[in-house]
Amino acid sequence: MDSQKGTAVVRAPGRNPGDTPRSGVIHVNVRHTRRFTVVGNHLAQHPEMSLVAIGHGVRVQSLPTGSRIGIRDLAPRFAESRRSRATPPG
Numbered sequence: 665m666d667s668q669k670g671t672a673v674v675r676a677p678g679r680n681p682g683d684t685p686r687s688g689v690i691h692v693n694v695r696h697t698r699r700f701t702v703v704g705n706h707l708a709q710h711p712e713m714s715l716v717a718i719g720h721g722v723r724v725q726s727l728p729t730g731s732r733i734g735i736r737d738l739a740p741r742f743a744e745s746r747r748s749r750a751t752p753p754g
Contacts, residue, residue, distance in 0.1 A: 703722050708722075716742075720738065720742070723741070
């Protein structure tokens, strides 16, 4: 591996010259018209939930109404589920 080439834009282009922040999060908003799920900030930024738990919550929200969501249904999709299920609480 001689060198790596980055494909990410260093800074997102702003609407007007000079309006791009120098640091921090830069959002590039794209309107989705099909196959998307809206996730509330109360889940995405929950202060007491792990990233794995937040990911499971997003997965559950994205499923169609009536989908099975027990641990046996989720475990085949997530390796973390299989490990967590095997570990006793405490």
